[in-house]
Amino acid sequence: MAQLVDAILKTEARPVGCVVSTEHFSMLRPEHQRALRDPYYIALQEVTKGLSLAAIPKDVPVVLEQVAMVYAHQEDFGATPFGRVEQLWRVIKAEAVWGQWMGTYSCARPQAVLPLQAADLFAYEITHEFETWIKRPQIKMRWPLKQILTNAKDQLLIKVFTLPAMIQCLAESGALQESTDFTLAAYGDFANVKSALLKRIEE
Numbered sequence: 001m002a003q004l005v006d007a008i009l010k011t012e013a014r015p016v017g018c019v020v021s022t023e024h025f026s027m028l029r030p031e032h033q034r035a036l037r038d039p040y041y042i043a044l045q046e047v048t049k050g051l052s053l054a055a056i057p058k059d060v061p062v063v064l065e066q067v068a069m070v071y072a073h074q075e076d077f078g079a080t081p082f083g084r085v086e087q088l089w090r091v092i093k094a095e096a097v098w099g100q101w102m103g104t105y106s107c108a109r110p111q112a113v114l115p116l117q118a119a120d121l122f123a124y125e126i127t128h129e130f131e132t133w134i135k136r137p138q139i140k141m142r143w144p145l146k147q148i149l150t151n152a153k154d155q156l157l158i159k160v161f162t163l164p165a166m167i168q169c170l171a172e173s174g175a176l177q178e179s180t181d182f183t184l185a186a187y188g189d190f191a192n193v194k195s196a197l198l199k200r201i202e203e
Helices: 002-010 030-036 039-053 084-095 097-101 114-135 143-151 163-173 197-201
Strands: 016-020 067-072 102-108 157-161
Touching: 002 114, 002 143, 016 039, 016 114, 030 039, 030 163, 039 067, 039 084, 039 097, 039 102, 039 157, 067 114, 084 097, 084 102, 097 102, 114 143, 157 163
Parallel strands: 016 157, 067 102
Antiparallel strands: none
16 A cells, blocks of 8 residues: 555645535435436536646746546446546536636546556545544544645645535526525535545644
8 A cells, every 4th residue: 555655646646536425415305416416427527627727827927738637437427438427528628617727538447547546546545534534533534545635735626515515516506496495494404514634634
C-alpha cells in the first residue's frame, strides 16, 4: 500500500471526488429520485465539474487548457462509447460554464489505464472516510487517504451529497416545481454534513 500511495503522490495528482449517501437518496420522494436518476449520475456530474475546475487558468496571460477525461467502463450506467454517460457529458460540455475546460471524453477499463486504478483507490478511501465519519467518528482517518490529502490539501475538490445537498440540487434544477406541496419539512430535519477532512488530517 505504501508503494501504491507513493506512486500516486509522485504524480502530484489532484484529488477530485464525490460521495453520495445512498441511504439519504432513498429518503427522497420517488419523483425526486427519478429527477436525479441515480446516485451514480450525481457523482458523475460533480466529478466532471471538479475535473473541469482544476483547469481554470491561474496565471496571466490566460492560456485555455482542457482536461482529457477518462471514465471507468461501466455497462450498467452507460459509461461506454456513445452511451448515456457520454451523452450527459456532451450536454454538460455544451451548456455548463465550466464546459470550456472539458477536453475529450473516453472510457476504459481500470486494468488498462493506470490512473483509473489510482482513482479507484481514492474512491474507496474517501467513501470509507465518509462512512467512518458518520458511523464511527472516533476512528481516525486511514493512512493512505491522509497521505493523499496532505499532499494536495490546498487543492481539494471533494463534495459530499447528503439529503440537504440533494434537495439543493433539485431546487437549482427546477425539479421541485413538479411537487407543489413540497416543503423541506416533508423530509424531516437533517443536518448537513460539513467537511472536516482537513481537521481530521491533523488528528
